[in-house]
Amino acid sequence: MIELDEVVKTYRESFPLAGRRVRALDGVSLRVAPGTALGIVGINGAGKSTLLRILLGYLRPTSGEARIDGSAPRAYVEARGAAYVPEHASVPPGWTVRGALRAYAMLGDLGHDAWERVDAAIERLGLAELAGRRVRALSKGNLQRLAIAQALLGDRKLMVLDEPTDGLDPVWIAELRDIVREWLARDPARILILASHNLAEVERIADRVLLLHAGRIEGELGTGDGGASLEDRFVARVRRLQEPLP
């Protein structure tokens, strides 16, 4: 269970001590039950990535509280890990694809079958021909597939995807959808958090969709109700939110 209570995150805009304070998250409260695939949508700068980084314990709330299974997010991730694909995946450029996956496997708690898991992830993400290639020589799409592969190495309960379709071609976007569905189906206690501008994919994968705007949750957009598409509902809601107050 993920629980966020009145989470506020502020940054200094430029200089750490002297810049103007910016409120990236403004009192976010949220409950995500096991077995949920939660989509988070919002315009650029809405606070999506900040929210995900708080869930991974990379950032600490300025005020409020975040918990995953009763633990602080950082403690949870350090103990159990998270299947995370960041918006801009960055892997040491001198590593090979297989070497990178082995390194990530060694950071985890994969035990004696770590190498088999690496091979399985390489196979699943279609990276076999690129296994010996250096990361610096990968295209954006292939780097994204490597990022997805490392997320699949461990037996995690929490998956966090930040713009995971970025750089993927339509075939691999469909593959990613299948991979995520397989991952969710394997354990009913798993939680998926997906933030993306690709609203069609969010609609296909998520069973709850939250609208984040200016650091606040502005309600749920619902999915699969057979009416207007998620994109249409999203645009209409955001335009209303952006209208100046009378």
Place this chain on the structure above:
Amino acid sequence: MIPVLLRDLRWRLLTLLLVSFALYALEPGFHQHEELDLQAVALGPLGISSTLSYFAGLAMIVLLAGFVSRDVREGHTRLFFAHPTSPLTFYATRWALAYVLTIIGATLFLVLGQVIAWGEFRGGWTGLILPAVSALIYGGLIAFFSVLLPRGDTWVVFLLFLPTFFPQLLTMGLAPLSPTVRDAILLLMPPHGALQEIWDGLLSGSVAWGAVAFAAAYGAVLLGAAGLILTLKEWP
């Protein structure tokens, strides 16, 4: 993880090999036949320990340059720390590996240098105290600045290292300052005085444990501060 870290360090280890060739060429004790420095000849194997100290300081700087700041700057930390590991464990392992490699390097320098220069190993194991302490000092400094600064940590520590080779730089730089400010700066600077005291002690056949403790405490305090900042740090 160690094999991956070692592979990542291969170019830095090659750089260290070049550094050790340069230090071998500069160590007067290894060139007795040229009679460059008769005092160095008289010092015997323990005289090499000052060069071992230079090697250890440089080795820690080379092996750990940007080891935290670069990961943060280039965004590698996002994938590293989604796996079940803590930043403190991860970077402490890298630091410890660099320290072990440095001590192995200093030991090889001590033994191989003598065998190559003199045709035999004449001893001087006690002299390894100096590089062990020096590695702790400069390893502490690079850890502290690499955690604290987004970039430039290597150059800051290298500048702090320079007075080891050229003490007159420090004397000249501090001369215009008031004695209070000078003392405060000297307290924050790497403890060159303590290293000198350890070396003098070694040459007179004793170990200056007070100076060893002071120098080691300097490195340990910096390491502790780096660890604390690392624990409190956010990973944006």
